[in-house]
Amino acid sequence: GNELLPSKYIVQTCRSKPNQAAGSVKKQTETSKEYNQQNPYIGTLLCNKRLTAEDWQQDVRHYEISLDSSMEFQPGDSLAVLPCNSTDEVMAFLKRVNIPVDTVITSIALRDPSATDSGPRSISHLTFPMTVVELFEKHIDITGTPRRYFFELLSFFASAEHEQERLLYFSSSEAQDELRVYCDREKKSVREVLEDFPSVLPPLEYILDLVPPIQPRLFSIASSWKLHPNQAQLLVAKLQFTTTLKRKRVGLCTGWMSQLQEKDSLRVWIKEGNSRFRLPEKATTPIIMIGPGTGLAPFRSFIQERTWMMRNGENLGWSSLYTGCRHRLKDWYYGDELNAAVTERSLTKYYIAFSRDEIEINNRKTYVQHLMQESSVEIWEVLRQGGFVFLSGSAQVMPQNVKDAIIEIIQREGNQSQEDAEVFFAAMERSGRFSSETWQ
Ligand SMILES: Cc1cc2nc3c(=O)[nH]c(=O)nc-3n(C[C@H](O)[C@H](O)[C@H](O)COP(=O)(O)OP(=O)(O)OC[C@H]3O[C@@H](n4cnc5c(N)ncnc54)[C@H](O)[C@@H]3O)c2cc1C
Numbered sequence: 001g002n003e004l005l006p007s008k009y010i011v012q013t014c015r016s017k018p019n020q021a022a023g024s025v026k027k028q029t030e031t032s033k034e035y036n037q038q039n040p041y042i043g044t045l046l047c048n049k050r051l052t053a054e055d056w057q058q059d060v061r062h063y064e065i066s067l068d069s070s071m072e073f074q075p076g077d078s079l080a081v082l083p084c085n086s087t088d089e090v091m092a093f094l095k096r097v098n099i100p101v102d103t104v105i106t107s108i109a110l111r112d113p114s115a116t117d118s119g120p121r122s123i124s125h126l127t128f129p130m131t132v133v134e135l136f137e138k139h140i141d142i143t144g145t146p147r148r149y150f151f152e153l154l155s156f157f158a159s160a161e162h163e164q165e166r167l168l169y170f171s172s173s174e175a176q177d178e179l180r181v182y183c184d185r186e187k188k189s190v191r192e193v194l195e196d197f198p199s200v201l202p203p204l205e206y207i208l209d210l211v212p213p214i215q216p217r218l219f220s221i222a223s224s225w226k227l228h229p230n231q232a233q234l235l236v237a238k239l240q241f242t243t244t245l246k247r248k249r250v251g252l253c254t255g256w257m258s259q260l261q262e263k264d265s266l267r268v269w270i271k272e273g274n275s276r277f278r279l280p281e282k283a284t285t286p287i288i289m290i291g292p293g294t295g296l297a298p299f300r301s302f303i304q305e306r307t308w309m310m311r312n313g314e315n316l317g318w319s320s321l322y323t324g325c326r327h328r329l330k331d332w333y334y335g336d337e338l339n340a341a342v343t344e345r346s347l348t349k350y351y352i353a354f355s356r357d358e359i360e361i362n363n364r365k366t367y368v369q370h371l372m373q374e375s376s377v378e379i380w381e382v383l384r385q386g387g388f389v390f391l392s393g394s395a396q397v398m399p400q401n402v403k404d405a406i407i408e409i410i411q412r413e414g415n416q417s418q419e420d421a422e423v424f425f426a427a428m429e430r431s432g433r434f435s436s437e438t439w440q
Pocket of ligand 1: 298439
């Protein structure tokens with residue numbers, strides 16, 4: 001009983017002369033106080049510097065991106081970045097779906113003008129004419145992984161019966177485990193799925209129903225506006241992994257950013273952070289910051305802000321930073337700068353775990369929670385005085401390990417039962433004296 005419904009959008013196109021076909025990020029013509037996904041700020045890349053050694057498998061980078069003066073942010077805020085697809089990827093996609101590369105979109109309008117169309121899945125805000133290359137480079141997520149509905153809708157455009165059957169099977173509820181293995185675990189892109197079903201040929205209007213718009217990625221801002229006005233600095237790990245079937249994958253946004261050159265444009269806006277993930281109101285309140293790997297990013301902003309406060313005559317309370325990397329010589333970032341903050345006394349203690357270097361010394365990998373255990377007297381003193389603890393980072397098990405370490409420290413140094421220590425910690429969380437910002 002399934003029938004193909006009309007597409008959401010009506011698309012009008014024409015063909016351009018070849019020299020008009022190249023897409024690029026348009027320069028901002030008007031400035032606005034409110035930048036967001038529909039109206040991003042077009043920032044300029046001021047710096048793209050690899051921080052990890054060239055011969056080290058992880059590619060972690062320091063970026064500096066210009067902002068306009070209306071975009072002042074607080075430590076703890078994030079920068080939203082809208083990535084682009086590579087031109088090669090777009091060309092391969094257009095070829096696969098038989099859309100000539102010199103197509104120009106003259107309008108995209110809702111078929112039902114009374115329907116509401118806003119939010120992250122909408123493309124109604126785009127302005128035309130726009131080349132089809134630009135549309136797919138900047139707006140349509142062709143490297144994203146298709147969901148169940150994609151297979152159902154795609155089945156209408158299969159001319160080979162066995163492909164239609166397989167597509168319908170993948171959209172059925174009994175096939176969802178297999179779909180996860182086929183698609184999610186392999187991080188298959190829309191284009192790769194289309195290559196697996198060669199008889200399928202969806203028209204442009206339905207491609208816009210099949211493939212959602214590119215979504216922004218958030219990055220914790222790693223600098224302070226007060227020390228570095230009109231820009232945001234980021235600490236970004238390029239996502240790279242090998243799938244079960246040994247395909248090499250790179251994250252869309254972090255892969256795209258890593259190849260940008262100075263003066264290139266990128267679409268950004270400020271995303272206000274969690275209201276609890278903020279420096280305490282009084283600069284004298286002691287703080288503990290725990291951020292291994294790129295989890296260091298927001299704390300570099302905290303420390304820079306406190307450096308500025310100190311240089312402007314404020315008294316600072318006690319502060320410590322627990323961070324970690326693998327090897328002193330391969331992936332230790334901002335070491336000189338953080339040591340300088342200790343010398344200048346805007347940071348009281350700087351602890352860094354070199355997880356792999358210290359195997360020989362400790363007979364195990366050393367992580368932030370081990371450093372915390374070794375300085376537990378100090379940590380308990382901060383907790384007892386009503387200090388704040390912040391946690392940030394990307395590991396899956398790290399947050400729980402850190403929480404367990406804190407509860408153990410409360411027990412041991414505060415002479416409390418495990419139950420009382422858990423109550424103490426829960427009260428810290430409730431009152432906002434423990435807050436975390438973690439991501440996958
Ligand atoms: C508040 C916040 C702050 C953040 N701050 C930072 C920061 O300071 N620095 C930083 O580097 N990142 C940060 N991130 C993470 C960042 O937003 C991106 O998610 C990350 O960089 C990857 O983006 P990408 O576009 O490169 O990857 P994508 O193309 O979006 O790919 C990510 C997806 O790949 C899949 N995937 C990942 N690993 C595997 C695997 N092994 N096997 C199969 N599939 C896999 C998952 O589905 C995952 O959702 C932050 C996130 C949030 C929410």
